[in-house]
Amino acid sequence: MTSITLRVNGKQVTASVEPRLLLVELLRENLHLTGTHVGCDTSQCGACTVFVDGASMKSCTMLAVEADGREVTTIEGIAAKDGTLHPMQAAFKECHGLQCGFCTPGMVISSIDLLKRKKDPSEHEIREWLEGNICRCTGYHGIVKAVQHCAKNGGAGAVGDATKKESTNA
Amino acid sequence: MLEAKMGQPIRRKEDQRFLTGKGQYVDDLKRPNQTYAYILRSQVAHARITGIDISAAEQMPGVVAIFLGKDVEADKIGTLPCGWLVTGKTGPMVEPPHPMLVTDTIRHVGDSILMVVADTKDQAKAAAQACVVDYDMLPVVASIAAARAEGAPNVWEQAPGNLCYDWEIGDRAATDAGFAKAHKIVTIEITNNRLVPNAMEPRAAIGEYDSGTGDYTLWTTSQNPHLIRLLMAAFTLHVPEHKLRVVAPDVGGGFGSKIFHYAEEVLVTWAAQKVGRPVKWTCERFESFVTDAHGRDHVSTGRVALSKEGDFLAMDFDTHANMGAYLQLFAPSVATYLYAPLLGGVYKTPAIHVNVKAYFTHTTPVDAYRGAGRPEATYLLERLVEKAAREMNMDSIEIRRRNMITTDMFPYQTPLAFQYDTGNFQATLDMALEAIDYKGFEARRKEALGRGKLRGLGFSTYVEACGIAPSAVAGSLGARAGLFEQATVRVNPTGSVTLFTGTHSHGQGHETTFAQIVADQFGIPMENIEHSHGDTAKTAFGMGSYGSRSLPVGGSAIIKATAKVIEKGKKIAAHMLEADVADIEFKDGNFTVKGTDKAKAFGEIAFAAYVPHNYPLLTLEPGLEEQAYYDPLNFTFPGGTHIVEVEIDPETGVVKVVDVAVADDVGTIVNPMIVDGQIQGGLAQGIGQALLEEAAYDEDGQLLTASFMNYTMPRAGDFPFFKVGNHATPCTHNPLGVKGVGECGAIGVPPAVINSVLDALWSLGVRDMSMPASPQKVWRAIQEAKAKGTSADAE
Ligand code: FES
Ligand code: FES
Numbered sequence: 030m031t032s033i034t035l036r037v038n039g040k041q042v043t044a045s046v047e048p049r050l051l052l053v054e055l056l057r058e059n060l061h062l063t064g065t066h067v068g069c070d071t072s073q074c075g076a077c078t079v080f081v082d083g084a085s086m087k088s089c090t091m092l093a094v095e096a097d098g099r100e101v102t103t104i105e106g107i108a109a110k111d112g113t114l115h116p117m118q119a120a121f122k123e124c125h126g127l128q129c130g131f132c133t134p135g136m137v138i139s140s141i142d143l144l145k146r147k148k149d150p151s152e153h154e155i156r157e158w159l160e161g162n163i164c165r166c167t168g169y170h171g172i173v174k175a176v177q178h179c180a181k182n183g184g185a186g187a188v189g190d191a192t193k194k195e196s197t198n199a
Numbered sequence: 200m201l202e203a204k205m206g207q208p209i210r211r212k213e214d215q216r217f218l219t220g221k222g223q224y225v226d227d228l229k230r231p232n233q234t235y236a237y238i239l240r241s242q243v244a245h246a247r248i249t250g251i252d253i254s255a256a257e258q259m260p261g262v263v264a265i266f267l268g269k270d271v272e273a274d275k276i277g278t279l280p281c282g283w284l285v286t287g288k289t290g291p292m293v294e295p296p297h298p299m300l301v302t303d304t305i306r307h308v309g310d311s312i313l314m315v316v317a318d319t320k321d322q323a324k325a326a327a328q329a330c331v332v333d334y335d336m337l338p339v340v341a342s343i344a345a346a347r348a349e350g351a352p353n354v355w356e357q358a359p360g361n362l363c364y365d366w367e368i369g370d371r372a373a374t375d376a377g378f379a380k381a382h383k384i385v386t387i388e389i390t391n392n393r394l395v396p397n398a399m400e401p402r403a404a405i406g407e408y409d410s411g412t413g414d415y416t417l418w419t420t421s422q423n424p425h426l427i428r429l430l431m432a433a434f435t436l437h438v439p440e441h442k443l444r445v446v447a448p449d450v451g452g453g454f455g456s457k458i459f460h461y462a463e464e465v466l467v468t469w470a471a472q473k474v475g476r477p478v479k480w481t482c483e484r485f486e487s488f489v490t491d492a493h494g495r496d497h498v499s500t501g502r503v504a505l506s507k508e509g510d511f512l513a514m515d516f517d518t519h520a521n522m523g524a525y526l527q528l529f530a531p532s533v534a535t536y537l538y539a540p541l542l543g544g545v546y547k548t549p550a551i552h553v554n555v556k557a558y559f560t561h562t563t564p565v566d567a568y569r570g571a572g573r574p575e576a577t578y579l580l581e582r583l584v585e586k587a588a589r590e591m592n593m594d595s596i597e598i599r600r601r602n603m604i605t606t607d608m609f610p611y612q613t614p615l616a617f618q619y620d621t622g623n624f625q626a627t628l629d630m631a632l633e634a635i636d637y638k639g640f641e642a643r644r645k646e647a648l649g650r651g652k653l654r655g656l657g658f659s660t661y662v663e664a665c666g667i668a669p670s671a672v673a674g675s676l677g678a679r680a681g682l683f684e685q686a687t688v689r690v691n692p693t694g695s696v697t698l699f700t701g702t703h704s705h706g707q708g709h710e711t712t713f714a715q716i717v718a719d720q721f722g723i724p725m726e727n728i729e730h731s732h733g734d735t736a737k738t739a740f741g742m743g744s745y746g747s748r749s750l751p752v753g754g755s756a757i758i759k760a761t762a763k764v765i766e767k768g769k770k771i772a773a774h775m776l777e778a779d780v781a782d783i784e785f786k787d788g789n790f791t792v793k794g795t796d797k798a799k800a801f802g803e804i805a806f807a808a809y810v811p812h813n814y815p816l817l818t819l820e821p822g823l824e825e826q827a828y829y830d831p832l833n834f835t836f837p838g839g840t841h842i843v844e845v846e847i848d849p850e851t852g853v854v855k856v857v858d859v860a861v862a863d864d865v866g867t868i869v870n871p872m873i874v875d876g877q878i879q880g881g882l883a884q885g886i887g888q889a890l891l892e893e894a895a896y897d898e899d900g901q902l903l904t905a906s907f908m909n910y911t912m913p914r915a916g917d918f919p920f921f922k923v924g925n926h927a928t929p930c931t932h933n934p935l936g937v938k939g940v941g942e943c944g945a946i947g948v949p950p951a952v953i954n955s956v957l958d959a960l961w962s963l964g965v966r967d968m969s970m971p972a973s974p975q976k977v978w979r980a981i982q983e984a985k986a987k988g989t990s991a992d993a994e
Pocket of ligand 1: 066067068069070071072073074075076077078087088089090
């Protein structure tokens with residue numbers, strides 16, 4: 030067992046983990062952050078996408094110990110603390126970018142990351158960027174529309190308001 | 200007065216929880232002191248088990264129990280039932296047993312051998328892998344061709360030649376007479392590729408047993424929890440329904456694959472009682488590739504007899520369908536009743552005959568997958584019609600128009616049992632042609648050619664059958680269940696409403712659509728309506744969501760229940776307003792005495808029903824909750840036109856879908872945003888089938904495409920935005936006039952894609968293309984055509 034300390038959605042977390050534990054397992058099983066989903070076992074689907082130090086990352090491709098000392102934001106930490114949806118979440122709702130909701134957390138995070146890197150991506154760039162996120166429900170129509178909508182209406186902005194320092198032990 | 204909600208693109212109520220990570224899917228649930236199950240799956244397709252040694256595994260850390268097929272048998276657990284008995288020309292289908300865990304013979308890769316229950320998931324998996332299974336390999340039939348081959352080994356002794364049934368529909372003599380008169384006969388041979396549904400949420404199940412009450416609970420990824428409870432009570436677990444609760448919470452997509460009753464549902468529930476702790480099982484993606492029921496897998500021949508002018512005189516079809524190793528819940532009906540009657544399509548062909556032979560193979564069972572039979576029919580028919588146009592030297596649109604059922608012909612009795620109630624196929628064709636800018640196509644083709652690219656335009660029309668089904672009709676055709684739907688409308692004392700339905704939403708947005716219906720019926724705001732579904736402890740009964748039935752059948756039950764509430768409300772209002780019931784009208788949320796301003800609001804009536812101080816107690820019970828069952832009078836028949844434009848790079852064979860325009864008639868629309876979303880999602884799956892997806896087996900029965908690394912799931916970059924148009928002719932036999940929309944995207948579009956690919960390659964001499972039209976196949980076809988030196992002019 031290895032002891033790790035990281036920040037998850039603005040809170041400091043200390044956990045004792047097996048070296049083989051995946052970040053997605055730490056989030057889901059130990060921290061009960063079940064918004065991060067597992068859709069495959071080959072790192073293809075993107076349902077597990079989270080932010081690690083501000084960059085989107087498939088949390089099934091990373092060991093929990095690798096997240097030691099880093100800042101992780103999951104879908105639960107994307108909206109403001111008062112519950113106001115992040116502009117990308119609001120855009121997904123507005124443009125019907127989700128149906129069953131299973132791919133949605135990964136899609137939202139990946140899309141926010143795109144707009145952080147590129148303010149006004151073309152339709153082609155959006156579609157290429159989302160290559161690592163599979164959705165079986167929407168045909169991507171509403172998802173791409175949502176990213177465009179968000180870009181047009183002021184962009185993605187910051188996620189959550191993860192400034193407060195709190196700590197929990199997992 | 201509240202604005203009407205019907206027809207409005209209201210944003211979804213359910214989105215909030217999904218967008219914030221608060222959805223509750225089965226794998227998100229944790230029961231106190233739960234254990235984890237891992238099921239050992241066969242890695243070979245056909246073998247006789249000679250021994251299973253679990254002694255080492257039993258000693259491994261964390262192992263709670265290991266269960267074998269014989270343990271299941273010893274407890275008299277039943278085998279998985281088939282829900283539809285197809286009777287063929289020579290008698291009923293062969294219906295082999297489908298055990299939870301095999302005891303002696305393995306029949307496909309993924310067949311379940313044993314289940315380990317342990318304290319953690321890793322421990323369960325490690326122990327399962329430490330179990331030693333000895334077996335003798337047996338010969339394999341992994342395809343329809345192999346199953347039909349002379350001297351092929353039998354998957355089941357009781358099914359010689361691997362034949363499950365040999366079934367026909369239609370008038371053979373009339374069809375032969377049509378062919379006898381033919382000016383020209385056009386024939387096509389087609390394979391409909393096998394697909395893996397791949398809902399993004401893998402299947403999962405948690406079983407729990409309360410030794411204090413003797414109650415069992417199962418949480419499962421299901422489209423129809425009541426049906427699962429019924430099957431478990433009657434056929435598999437043998438725990439009566441009042442002691443068994445089945446919950447399907449948020450479910451991450453189904454597309455048919457989560458209709459069926461799977462062994463894991465029984466195993467975890469049964470094992471929970473055995474080990475005295477909850478048992479949780481979550482499918483790994485590899486497992487879902489080999490254990491979720493697959494879709495399609497037909498090999499067919501179609502023929503059309505044409506007059507000199509291009510009229511369809513008769514058609515006949517000969518289909519071989521792959522059932523896989525076992526009969527999954529609805530599989531026999533998918534290749535017969537849900538398939539063959541749709542081969543009439545939008546056309547007035549007077550005589551049609553269809554023969555279907557179903558075969559067992561050593562592959563994962565096949566069952567309903569988005570469209571279930573109708574995509575197979577549409578693909579065969581529309582490829583045939585296109586070929587007929589080419590061979591008759593007729594325009595693709597003209598041949599379709601010429602043979603289309605016209606609006607004055609409804610209700611239209613097809614020669615294949617169905618009676619279409621309404622439709623306007625010409626209107627959808629015109630609409631789609633307009634949307635794709637048909638007139639501008641030749642200019643676009645030329646422009647592309649200038650860049651060295653080949654453009655094609657492909658058409659497809661379709662009719663499908665939804666809203667399954669009139670129970671009596673389904674019963675006479677072999678269905679072993681009723682197919683009505685139930686809804687309960689509970690008006691709470693303060694006038695808010697809780698709606699309980701037997702249908703289940705796993706992406707379709709029922710919580711919004713159904714609330715729109717109830718809001719309009721009662722004249723109350725959407726926020727005052729809560730929709731509860733997916734829990735047998737809450738909803739009385741229901742057959743679930745599949746076959747695009749939730750709105751046509753389930754929605755009709757909701758309307759019936761709300762009408763009962765209003766009827767009772769009128770009686771309460773009449774008493775309170777001291778008027779005659781006949782004089783009370785209900786409008787915009789108020790019960791009013793006709794011609795006066797005396798009125799009681801909906802909320803006041805609700806309150807009076809629960810606080811009956813001034814209430815007709817002698818003639819009316821208190822409370823305001825009504826239940827309704829609705830059994831449909833007929834199927835519903837959505838239809839439409841799908842047009843696809845592709846551009847092919849002849850150097851690489853890559854097919855790029857540049858435009859998709861569809862016009863569908865799904866009847867009255869409650870929420871156009873949700874309807875369009877359903878069509879867009881279906882289109883993606885249909886285009887995926889046509890260009891990308893295939894469950895490919897080798898001769899040994901190994902699934903070569905058993906992960907997202909080699910089964911090509913459609914990605915965002917594979918599509919343009921879809922142009923989705925609607926042309927509604929309301930259904931004539933249900934109260935909302937709705938027809939169902941869940942599947943039409945996947946039904947109409949595959950032949951449009953392939954017809955488009957062939958259109959692009961026609962001038963090079965390419966005459967056939969199978970799905971998926973992968974770059975390699977397209978490139979090869981181009982090279983072969985070039986080598987042959989054929990060209991369109993030469994024919
Ligand atoms: S779970 Fe599929 S990519 Fe991580
Ligand atoms: S919304 Fe269901 S997988 Fe994307």
